[in-house]
Amino acid sequence: MNGLLSSIDSPADLRRLARPQLRPLADELREFLVQSVARTGGHFSSNLGTVELTVALHYVFDTPHDRLVWDVGHQTYPHKILTGRRERMHTLRQLGGISGFPVRSESEYDAFGTAHSSTSISAALGMALAAQAKGERRRAVAVIGDGAMTAGMAFEALNNAGVTKAPLLVVLNDNDMSISPPVGALNRYLAQLMSGRFYAAARSVGRQVLSVAPPLLEFARRFEEHAKGMVVPATLFEKFGFNYIGPIDGHDLESLVPTLENIRRLLDDGAGPQFLHVVTKKGQGYKLAEADPITYHGPGKFDPQVGVVPPAQPPKPTFSAVFGQWLCDMAERDKRLIGITPAMREGSGMVEFHRRFPDRYYDVGIAEQHAVTFAAGLACEGLKPVVAIYSTFLQRAYDQAIHDVALQNLPVVFALDRAGIVGADGPTHCGAYDIPFLRCIPNVAIACPSDEAECYQLLTTAYEQSHPVAVRYPRGAGVGAALPREPQALPYGRGEVRRRGRGVAILAFGTLLHPALQAAEALGATVANMRWAKPLDRDLVLALARDHEALVTVEEGAIAGGAGAAVMELLAAEGVVRPVLPLGLPDRFIEHGDPALLLARLGLDAAGIERSVRDRFGAHLVARPVLEVVHPAA
Numbered sequence: 316m317n318g319l320l321s322s323i324d325s326p327a328d329l330r331r332l333a334r335p336q337l338r339p340l341a342d343e344l345r346e347f348l349v350q351s352v353a354r355t356g357g358h359f360s361s362n363l364g365t366v367e368l369t370v371a372l373h374y375v376f377d378t379p380h381d382r383l384v385w386d387v388g389h390q391t392y393p394h395k396i397l398t399g400r401r402e403r404m405h406t407l408r409q410l411g412g413i414s415g416f417p418v419r420s421e422s423e424y425d426a427f428g429t430a431h432s433s434t435s436i437s438a439a440l441g442m443a444l445a446a447q448a449k450g451e452r453r454r455a456v457a458v459i460g461d462g463a464m465t466a467g468m469a470f471e472a473l474n475n476a477g478v479t480k481a482p483l484l485v486v487l488n489d490n491d492m493s494i495s496p497p498v499g500a501l502n503r504y505l506a507q508l509m510s511g512r513f514y515a516a517a518r519s520v521g522r523q524v525l526s527v528a529p530p531l532l533e534f535a536r537r538f539e540e541h542a543k544g545m546v547v548p549a550t551l552f553e554k555f556g557f558n559y560i561g562p563i564d565g566h567d568l569e570s571l572v573p574t575l576e577n578i579r580r581l582l583d584d585g586a587g588p589q590f591l592h593v594v595t596k597k598g599q600g601y602k603l604a605e606a607d608p609i610t611y612h613g614p615g616k617f618d619p620q621v622g623v624v625p626p627a628q629p630p631k632p633t634f635s636a637v638f639g640q641w642l643c644d645m646a647e648r649d650k651r652l653i654g655i656t657p658a659m660r661e662g663s664g665m666v667e668f669h670r671r672f673p674d675r676y677y678d679v680g681i682a683e684q685h686a687v688t689f690a691a692g693l694a695c696e697g698l699k700p701v702v703a704i705y706s707t708f709l710q711r712a713y714d715q716a717i718h719d720v721a722l723q724n725l726p727v728v729f730a731l732d733r734a735g736i737v738g739a740d741g742p743t744h745c746g747a748y749d750i751p752f753l754r755c756i757p758n759v760a761i762a763c764p765s766d767e768a769e770c771y772q773l774l775t776t777a778y779e780q781s782h783p784v785a786v787r788y789p790r791g792a793g794v795g796a797a798l799p800r801e802p803q804a805l806p807y808g809r810g811e812v813r814r815r816g817r818g819v820a821i822l823a824f825g826t827l828l829h830p831a832l833q834a835a836e837a838l839g840a841t842v843a844n845m846r847w848a849k850p851l852d853r854d855l856v857l858a859l860a861r862d863h864e865a866l867v868t869v870e871e872g873a874i875a876g877g878a879g880a881a882v883m884e885l886l887a888a889e890g891v892v893r894p895v896l897p898l899g900l901p902d903r904f905i906e907h908g909d910p911a912l913l914l915a916r917l918g919l920d921a922a923g924i925e926r927s928v929r930d931r932f933g934a935h936l937v938a939r940p941v942l943e944v945v946h947p948a949a
């Protein structure tokens with residue numbers, strides 16, 4: 316790193332630079348970013364695309380006094396580097412290190428915590444109107460991507476903002492990409508806005524006039540009207556009550572800075588909400604990422620000279636890949652199957668399904684609520700929808716799951732990926748709550764496969780039911796259990812005893828069965844693979860309670876309201892008095908970091924489970940050899 320970047324410890328330093336210094340600074344920043352993310356892994360192509368925008372926003376606006384809200388926040392690495400966290404970038408997304416998203420407690424420049432998309436306009440509007448209410452002179456800026464813009468919540472916010480005089484700027488960072496190629500009518504509309512004569516005309520006129528315009532509201536207004544009148548009818552965003560400016564080149568600091576300066580004046584003159592459409596390239600400046608922004612959306616570590624290299628040996632299939640395989644196999648057998656993803660085709664393992672069954676594949680954009688109600692509509696007509704959705708993103712569609720699916724008892728399968736610890740993304744993405752929030756909904760069943768084969772089979776069981784069923788599985792690979800040759804159901808609502816011991820019985824829900832089995836070796840305990848958090852295998856729970864002095868439940872989900880709570884409710888309802896130790900995620904948000912390390916810290920690895928059981932139930936443990944091992948783990 317040479318001179319410029321190392322001298323920037325805050326945006327105040329940046330604002331001391333002369334305008335011609337911004338271009339070399341941006342180049343240094345991009346180079347630093349490439350080297351840094353290559354060492355840590357993390358979101359890459361989106362950050363390469365926001366380098367100039369970040370420099371320009373901090374240069375023109377008075378951050379942190381002016382509020383800058385980044386939608387999703389996966390593109391905030393340049394912002395982190397310029398706001399005093401350059402020296403901590405090597406700790407990005409690691410245990411104890413800085414987050415990959417904006418976090419209010421991490422920096423005063425992180426005006427709002429984000430990671431789930433499409434919240435920025437609402438939050439920035441709240442901040443802008445709060446400033447007005449308190450008589451403070453402050454602007455608020457939301458930066459939102461074209462993918463994030465597809466969510467209903469973004470439009471709810473536009474709808475509200477457009478009838479206010481809020482000092483709010485919405486910057487649409489349009490790189491014509493979500494994680495995958497963008498979908499839907501909005502994308503088509505944005506492409507139209509950028510195409511042909513309008514883009515060329517608006518850009519050249521905008522550059523010429525916006526950069527030299529006197530800071531007079533009326534003049535700026537007249538120019539805007541004139542330019543638009545000449546070229547296109549009012550844009551959608553104007554219909555929503557915003558002053559629309561753009562599209563402009565989001566990598567051209569010579570356009571960005573003067574345009575933002577003029578917008579800042581408009582805000583200060585009380586012109587109300589402004590909408591700036593900037594065009595950027597995902598992966599800008601790193602050729603491999605420009606060519607393949609999907610691979611470089613969130614890569615692991617890589618050599619920046621070489622790029623991302625596929626592993627020499629094919630890795631163990633992830634649970635997402637197992638789901639993708641099952642989806643294709645089942646789609647071949649049943650023409651009624653429809654696969655739905657809210658903008659997570661790659662992460663959910665649906666690339667192959669999309670390729671083979673394009674007419675039965677729906678990427679609905681970042682629209683979890685719509686995805687669930689859309690599935691409900693399909694199910695009403697006798698089709699068999701499978702909604703592949705991350706546990707954390709289903710939180711968005713809770714009412715739709717209750718009101719549209721469960722209340723009408725519709726056979727929708729929820730393939731709940733990323734259930735449990737997710738690792739580097741941290742608390743915003745942790746799949747901690749799905750068992751508690753689904754368990755209390757009538758008609759909904761929840762399966763918790765312990766390995767890949769069981770995942771495949773339980774998806775089949777779920778698909779055969781005539782009511783909603785969620786199958787929850789974690790990020791990454793499991794123990795590597797070989798898949799059955801074809802879809803074959805496991806019994807609905809039934810668990811199994813995997814190891815018979817004495818004194819203490821461990822009831823495992825999901826993949827933590829395997830550390831539980833290891834712990835049980837040392838403890839001489841019984842272990843049951845419960846498979847279903849709902850319905851509980853009542854007979855199995857009661858038999859285990861009868862035959863043991865104490866029970867332990869283990870799950871990779873919140874203890875509060877989780878599967879262990881279900882076991883305790885059953886025992887209480889049956890009047891069975893047995894001590895129960897519930898192990899799982901505690902009542903706090905789980906930080907980012909390596910998943911194995913986090914599980915160990917939470918006492919959810921084999922050693923931790925053994926330790927907790929000894930601490931609590933040492934007296935009940937029987938120091939005798941194991942009586943019987945049933946179905947040894949694969």
Ligand SMILES: Cc1ncc(C[n+]2csc(CCOP(=O)(O)OP(=O)(O)O)c2C)c(N)n1
Binds near residue numbers: 659
């Ligand atoms: C509610 C929600 N659904 C899905 C995601 C996963 N997700 C993160 S970034 C992203 C794509 C966003 O596209 P865009 O806003 O255009 O930003 P870009 O990646 O192009 O920079 C998606 C789908 C999310 N973070 N939040």
Ligand SMILES: CC(=O)[C@@H](O)[C@H](O)COP(=O)(O)O
Binds near residue numbers: 430733740790
């Ligand atoms: C920012 C965001 O929400 C996604 O990019 C997410 O980080 C993807 O997570 P996975 O890597 O688990 O698919």
Ligand SMILES: [Mg+2]
Binds near residue numbers: 460461462488490491
């Ligand atoms: Mg985008």
